[in-house]
Amino acid sequence: MPNSDELSVVLEPTAQAGFVETDYVKGMVERAHAYTKAGFPVHFRGPSGTGKTTLALHLAHKIGRPVILIHGDAEFTTADLIGGEHGHRFQKVVDNFIHTVHKYEENMVKRWVDNRLTIACKHGFTLVYDEFSRSRPEANNVLLSILQEKIMDMPAGRGKDPYLKVHPDFTAIFTSNPEEYAGVNRTQDALRDRMITMDVDHFDYETEVRIARSKSGLSRKDTERVVKIVRGLRESEKSEFEPTVRASIMIARTLKQLALKPDSNKALFEEICQDILSSATSRVGSKTNQKRVRKMVADLIDEGLASKVQEKEEICNGTF
Numbered sequence: 001m002p003n004s005d006e007l008s009v010v011l012e013p014t015a016q017a018g019f020v021e022t023d024y025v026k027g028m029v030e031r032a033h034a035y036t037k038a039g040f041p042v043h044f045r046g047p048s049g050t051g052k053t054t055l056a057l058h059l060a061h062k063i064g065r066p067v068i069l070i071h072g073d074a075e076f077t078t079a080d081l082i083g084g085e086h087g088h089r090f091q092k093v094v095d096n097f098i099h100t101v102h103k104y105e106e107n108m109v110k111r112w113v114d115n116r117l118t119i120a121c122k123h124g125f126t127l128v129y130d131e132f133s134r135s136r137p138e139a140n141n142v143l144l145s146i147l148q149e150k151i152m153d154m155p156a157g158r159g160k161d162p163y164l165k166v167h168p169d170f171t172a173i174f175t176s177n178p179e180e181y182a183g184v185n186r187t188q189d190a191l192r193d194r195m196i197t198m199d200v201d202h203f204d205y206e207t208e209v210r211i212a213r214s215k216s217g218l219s220r221k222d223t224e225r226v227v228k229i230v231r232g233l234r235e236s237e238k239s240e241f242e243p244t245v246r247a248s249i250m251i252a253r254t255l256k257q258l259a260l261k262p263d264s265n266k267a268l269f270e271e272i273c274q275d276i277l278s279s280a281t282s283r284v285g286s287k288t289n290q291k292r293v294r295k296m297v298a299d300l301i302d303e304g305l306a307s308k309v310q311e312k313e314e315i316c317n318g319t320f
Helices: 023-037 052-063 078-082 116-123 143-148 205-216 220-236 245-258 266-280 287-317
Strands: 042-045 067-071 083-095 103-114 126-130 151-153 163-165 171-176 196-199
Touching: 023 042, 023 052, 023 171, 023 196, 042 052, 052 126, 052 171, 067 116, 078 083, 078 116, 103 116, 116 126, 116 143, 116 151, 116 163, 143 151, 143 171, 205 220, 205 245, 220 245, 220 266, 220 287, 245 266, 266 287
Parallel strands: 042 171, 042 196, 067 126, 126 171
Antiparallel strands: 083 103, 151 163
């Protein structure tokens, strides 16, 4: 059983509030769950904002075991994953067996502390290693034998046994951005070969609408207006980066906060969309990108308004 220190880093696999499970999401999670049942680690790879971490945590909930969460970090070493010697343990023995003789013994030994990967392997927990490729490849080398031979090679400081046998219930779920993203390291071929990679792309229209609505509480009709603008900009392929479902959520939640309908104040609605989408589509705040995005957002909003007017006319004429 985990001790109190180990339990402090363990998460319960609870269902996520407001999780949207369309056919697209359900199909991906069911396939991923089948891979883990077959004994394979799963890797969700895709652009930022496509729901990789949410999918990983939802899959962990499906598995049902306690969860250990690690976020990749360029400063990580192997010790940050498996543990190391931290501090010292003191032991003092006083021998008064003979009342006229006082014997004292003091020992000082380094204290080994398991880190999260070791805890997950030892107790058969589900490991969610988020953005694992942001850690340096040499730090992740310890995963090779864990995923293949189910053995963890332990440093000498942990004890007499140089190996830890991985618990049969241990499951690993990884997420990462594509390698062209800033701060992402190239994954070792040997590690990539040990996992099943599922490429996560932008959601389909219905999933994006339902996610944005679930996270904002905005009406279906107004959420669709927002999603169409975000998807229109994304599909144009004219911005530096493609806006994701996060942009839809940000715009929708802002509208809900302001109790603002897109048609009630077109100028403010346009400014909100431009603020959020300009920042979501450019890393360095390029003036050229900002101007392009602002022009496209204005055009997309006008197209939406024109489409709405046409729809009303068709309804009035009985042709809709």
